[in-house]
Amino acid sequence: MNPDMMSRRLLLKRVAVLGILAAVERFIPGCAAPNTFVDLGSQTPLKGEVIDLIIAEQLFRLDGRTGKAITINGTIPGPIIRLTEGQQATLRVTNRLKEITSIHWHGILLPSHVDGVPGVSFAGIEPGATFTYRFPVKQSGTYWFHSHSGGQEISGMYAPLIIHPLKPEPFRYERDYIVMLSDWSFESPEALFSNLKKQAGYYNFHKRAGGEFFTDIRRMGFWPAIQNYLMWDQMRMDPTDFADITAYTLTYLMNGLSPAANWTGLFHPGERVRLRFINGASMTIYDVRIPGLKMTVVQADGQNIQPVEVDEFRMGVAETYDVIVEPVEDRAYTIFAETIDRSGYARGALAPRAGMKGEMPERRPRPLRTMEDMGMPMQHMGMEEHGLAKSDGSEMKKHEYSGAMTMPGKPPSVQIPNVNPSDNKSQMEHMHHDSEMESMQGTHEMSGKHSGDARRSEIPGAEPVKHGPDDHGPGNQTVAEYSRNRSGEPGRGLEHSERRILLYTDLKSLAPYPDQREPEREIELHLTGHMNRFIWSFDGKKYSEDPEPIHFRYGERVRVTFVNDTMMEHPLHLHGMWMYLENGTGEYLPRKHTVIVKPAERLSVAISADAPGRWAFHCHLLFHMEAGMFRVVEVSPP
Amino acid sequence: MNRTGLPTKFSRSLLAATLAIMLGDGIVVRAIAVEPSVESFKIPLVSRVTHMGARTVRISAGAHADASATVGPSLQETLPNLSLRSPWPAPVNDQEHHLFTLIDVLEYRPKTGAGERISDYRWDVEGWYGGDFNRVWYKSEGQRDTAFKADYDVDFQLLYGRFIRKYYDFQIGPRVETQSFRGSNVTRGLAVIGIEGLVPYNYDFESALFIDQNGAVSARLSFTKDLLLTQRLILQTRIETNAAVQRVEEFTTGSGLNNLEFGVRLRYEIRREFAPYIGISLDKSFGETATLVRQEGGEPSQVRLVVGVRAWF
Numbered sequence: 001m002n003p004d005m006m007s008r009r010l011l012l013k014r015v016a017v018l019g020i021l022a023a024v025e026r027f028i029p030g031c032a033a034p035n036t037f038v039d040l041g042s043q044t045p046l047k048g049e050v051i052d053l054i055i056a057e058q059l060f061r062l063d064g065r066t067g068k069a070i071t072i073n074g075t076i077p078g079p080i081i082r083l084t085e086g087q088q089a090t091l092r093v094t095n096r097l098k099e100i101t102s103i104h105w106h107g108i109l110l111p112s113h114v115d116g117v118p119g120v121s122f123a124g125i126e127p128g129a130t131f132t133y134r135f136p137v138k139q140s141g142t143y144w145f146h147s148h149s150g151g152q153e154i155s156g157m158y159a160p161l162i163i164h165p166l167k168p169e170p171f172r173y174e175r176d177y178i179v180m181l182s183d184w185s186f187e188s189p190e191a192l193f194s195n196l197k198k199q200a201g202y203y204n205f206h207k208r209a210g211g212e213f214f215t216d217i218r219r220m221g222f223w224p225a226i227q228n229y230l231m232w233d234q235m236r237m238d239p240t241d242f243a244d245i246t247a248y249t250l251t252y253l254m255n256g257l258s259p260a261a262n263w264t265g266l267f268h269p270g271e272r273v274r275l276r277f278i279n280g281a282s283m284t285i286y287d288v289r290i291p292g293l294k295m296t297v298v299q300a301d302g303q304n305i306q307p308v309e310v311d312e313f314r315m316g317v318a319e320t321y322d323v324i325v326e327p328v329e330d331r332a333y334t335i336f337a338e339t340i341d342r343s344g345y346a347r348g349a350l351a352p353r354a355g356m357k358g359e360m361p362e363r364r365p366r367p368l369r370t371m372e373d374m375g376m377p378m379q380h381m382g383m384e385e386h387g388l389a390k391s392d393g394s395e396m397k398k399h400e401y402s403g404a405m406t407m408p409g410k411p412p413s414v415q416i417p418n419v420n421p422s423d424n425k426s427q428m429e430h431m432h433h434d435s436e437m438e439s440m441q442g443t444h445e446m447s448g449k450h451s452g453d454a455r456r457s458e459i460p461g462a463e464p465v466k467h468g469p470d471d472h473g474p475g476n477q478t479v480a481e482y483s484r485n486r487s488g489e490p491g492r493g494l495e496h497s498e499r500r501i502l503l504y505t506d507l508k509s510l511a512p513y514p515d516q517r518e519p520e521r522e523i524e525l526h527l528t529g530h531m532n533r534f535i536w537s538f539d540g541k542k543y544s545e546d547p548e549p550i551h552f553r554y555g556e557r558v559r560v561t562f563v564n565d566t567m568m569e570h571p572l573h574l575h576g577m578w579m580y581l582e583n584g585t586g587e588y589l590p591r592k593h594t595v596i597v598k599p600a601e602r603l604s605v606a607i608s609a610d611a612p613g614r615w616a617f618h619c620h621l622l623f624h625m626e627a628g629m630f631r632v633v634e635v636s637p638p
Numbered sequence: 639m640n641r642t643g644l645p646t647k648f649s650r651s652l653l654a655a656t657l658a659i660m661l662g663d664g665i666v667v668r669a670i671a672v673e674p675s676v677e678s679f680k681i682p683l684v685s686r687v688t689h690m691g692a693r694t695v696r697i698s699a700g701a702h703a704d705a706s707a708t709v710g711p712s713l714q715e716t717l718p719n720l721s722l723r724s725p726w727p728a729p730v731n732d733q734e735h736h737l738f739t740l741i742d743v744l745e746y747r748p749k750t751g752a753g754e755r756i757s758d759y760r761w762d763v764e765g766w767y768g769g770d771f772n773r774v775w776y777k778s779e780g781q782r783d784t785a786f787k788a789d790y791d792v793d794f795q796l797l798y799g800r801f802i803r804k805y806y807d808f809q810i811g812p813r814v815e816t817q818s819f820r821g822s823n824v825t826r827g828l829a830v831i832g833i834e835g836l837v838p839y840n841y842d843f844e845s846a847l848f849i850d851q852n853g854a855v856s857a858r859l860s861f862t863k864d865l866l867l868t869q870r871l872i873l874q875t876r877i878e879t880n881a882a883v884q885r886v887e888e889f890t891t892g893s894g895l896n897n898l899e900f901g902v903r904l905r906y907e908i909r910r911e912f913a914p915y916i917g918i919s920l921d922k923s924f925g926e927t928a929t930l931v932r933q934e935g936g937e938p939s940q941v942r943l944v945v946g947v948r949a950w951f
Binding site for chain 2: 211471474535544
């Protein structure tokens with residue numbers, strides 16, 4: 001492919017599979033029968049032609065509490081499966097539960113009947129039965145696998161899947177660690193879901209309350225603050241809604257260990273360390289950083305990309321990112337994965353010796369949704385903000401950018417991602433607030449610096465598109481009156497950061513993929529839902545209300561445009577086929593199995609319908625999927 | 639007692655008028671046309687054959703026609719094999735039903751002042767069973783010696799509810815009300831049409847029109863709003879008012895505006911589901927109702943301290 005790839009497989013990377021578990025001893029149960037407990041830290045890699053997996057219910061002990069878990073081969077996460085590109089994989093999964101189970105190979109291209117989604121690709125694995133998945137391995141990179149049945153995933157059924165490439169990789173490293181992030185609750189999945197259905201804000205303990213109101217009055221001025229609070233109340237929306245399930249009940253895990261247990265990967269100063277980040281959480285979007293280290297992102301969703309150096313990146317549920325870091329100092333570095341709502345974090349360390357803990361980074365305040373996330377029309381936004389800015393004058397401007405927190409009603413961070421420079425002027429003319437120009441310029445400069453070298457092409461949805469008349473029925477709360485592509489934005493809560501944040505527009509495939517056809521047709525799919533009732537759907541219909549598949553013709557190149565009418569980020573996952581993210585990188589469109597669609601965003605992906613059969617397509621937030629944000633995609637036979 | 643034949647007729651026409659208004663709004667059409675037994679279960683396998691290519695697609699220049707026609711035959715071939723076994727499970731459980739009960743008010747109203755008043759109590763409970771759109775609702779309110787009704791007053795409603803207009807449940811069903819009055823019980827049955835939901839500015843809104851077995855028409859309206867002082871310390875304001883078209887002396891209600899109750903309750907959510915509270919409730923009867931209450935020896939205007947617990951499960 002690319003001639004200037006210079007690399008070879010290094011022996012060392014096979015040596016270190018998992019880091020030293022600094023706190024193993026506190027998890028070995030001394031009293032209880034050990035065979036019934038989840039065995040921590042023994043995630044032995046499985047490889048070879050035939051791999052056996054056993055699904056069973058076990059007890060999981062975490063920070064002194066014990067809960068019921070469902071495990072793969074007795075560990076959380078399950079065993080690391082290591083395959084080699086080109087091999088035939090045979091995976092025998094035995095169900096020792098009392099309910100149907102399944103395993104889905106996330107991001108893997110395979111025949112539809114071994115994709116592992118009960119009700120779509122097969123009947124599921126009955127209690128006591130063994131199901132054999134057999135498929136040729138046609139790709140390489142960092143992936144994972146998990147249950148696709150009910151709430152089994154959040155109960156512990158997930159594990160890394162690493163596929164070694166046949167060709168050498170275009171980057172070097174001396175150590176190779178998997179960093180699998182996940183979330184754990186001692187409440188049963190049924191209880192979690194039921195709580196959300198009864199009171200959607202059940203787990204949100206970061207709502208706007210009295211104290212904050214007075215702070216906001218001091219900062220924004222009396223009337224602007226009142227107006228702002230009333231505006232959200234008037235809309236019956238909660239601007240603090242970032243995560244449906246929070247640290248109130250969740251413990252955030254790194255390779256199965258709580259922050260207190262501090263998972264540690266060892267290094268010698270000066271070594272290059274490859275970290276394979278996998279977001280195996282069920283309900284948690286993470287922002288990942290290693291204070292003191294630049295991370296060079298080399299793969300996204302298992303696919304090589306043109307290396308990009310960042311300080312932090314946002315990980316939607318089910319996304320994977322491979323980064324390379326070069327710690328040179330003889331000290332511990334904290335791997336810090338803060339949740340999107342800032343209610344908690346997963347934490348581990350890179351350290352020269354076992355037992356070392358990195359410094360605790362400063363925590364950030366929880367962000368707030370803005371009118372931009374509501375997809376409010378520009379004129380309206382202009383007015384709102386004009387009103388706000390006028391009444392408290394220049395003082396507000398001063399404070400506005402001082403904190404990481406975004407005040408709703410303040411100018412949106414980026415109006416239009418830098419699409420093509422000639423466009424900028426006309427875009428800016430649409431806006432009414434002068435105060436915003438500086439910040440916009442800043443943003444443009446930043447993203448332009450890193451992406452200006454590539455050939456840019458138009459991003460579908462770069463210009464705001466007005467929503468049609470369909471309000472998607474009673475099961476959908478709001479529509480984004482204007483939606484537009486936001487892939488040039490770091491995402492709510494990361495804007496105005498001094499740190500370099502990975503943007504979707506940074507993702508460029510290492511070499512152009514063969515299928516460079518322009519999509520022949522476009523399917524527009526609206527992401528809809530109702531925050532108060534915890535209904536989630538596509539086009540206003542839950543899966544059960546619209547179970548007919550979305551049809552792709554075999555061989556066609558189709559554009560699917562997601563329009564997010566909700567006020568939350570949704571990591572959308574298509575089974576069986578790649579989604580080529582149309583992020584304006586021309587022939588270097590990256591391919592992904594999971595893409596985050598931001599609130600009020602219009603995001604397009606191109607798909608080459610090369611995999612006949614029925615495939616699941618859904619939001620990967622477990623309970624959004626369970627609530628109905630799910631569809632079947634059917635590709636016609638060749 | 640002044641109970642003529644007029645109210646019956648009047649209330650019927652009022653009911654008809656109400657229905658007509660709602661029909662015009664398209665509310666009743668949807669509300670009544672639904673099957674009460676909530677969303678039906680479908681196996682995706684069957685439906686994929688029956689509804690081919692129903693999806694709307696935006697076709698760009700030079701696009702191809704819907705490809706589903708070529709898919710049909712081959713799918714039908716594979717169907718028998720698949721349906722031999724027990725049907726496949728649904729990939730997601732988006733039709734799950736839940737049972738919810740909210741005890742919004744369950745309170746003790748201690749004796750106030752020096753009078754011979756005794757301590758009272760009050761409750762306001764509601765709940766539902768069902769899915770996202772169709773629910774069976776149940777509600778109960780009960781009170782003793784408020785400014786509105788001189789004696790015990792307990793009611794129970796069992797309603798069918800349909801989610802409409804994104805924020806409201808349209809409800810319809812029967813209500814039974816019983817009062818202990820001068821040592822004897824009076825009971826009546828009523829029909830209920832109600833709308834409950836969340837209005838702009840985040841007020842929980844509950845309204846109902848009642849028509850009793852004799853055709854007397856009355857209505858109830860309430861608003862509640864939560865104000866978060868902290869994440870767990872919450873001030874709930876509550877306004878409830880009742881009105882009636884006819885005077886129904888048996889039930890201590892005059893025609894016109896019956897009463898107004900304004901309360902503030904400060905609760906602490908130990909858990910989301912369980913919150914003890916204290917508060918103050920101002921109850922006032924008006925017009926004919928006030929006269930009736932006074933006649934019964936009640937106090938048409940009261941300020942009561944309340945202590946209670948709010949809970950849900």
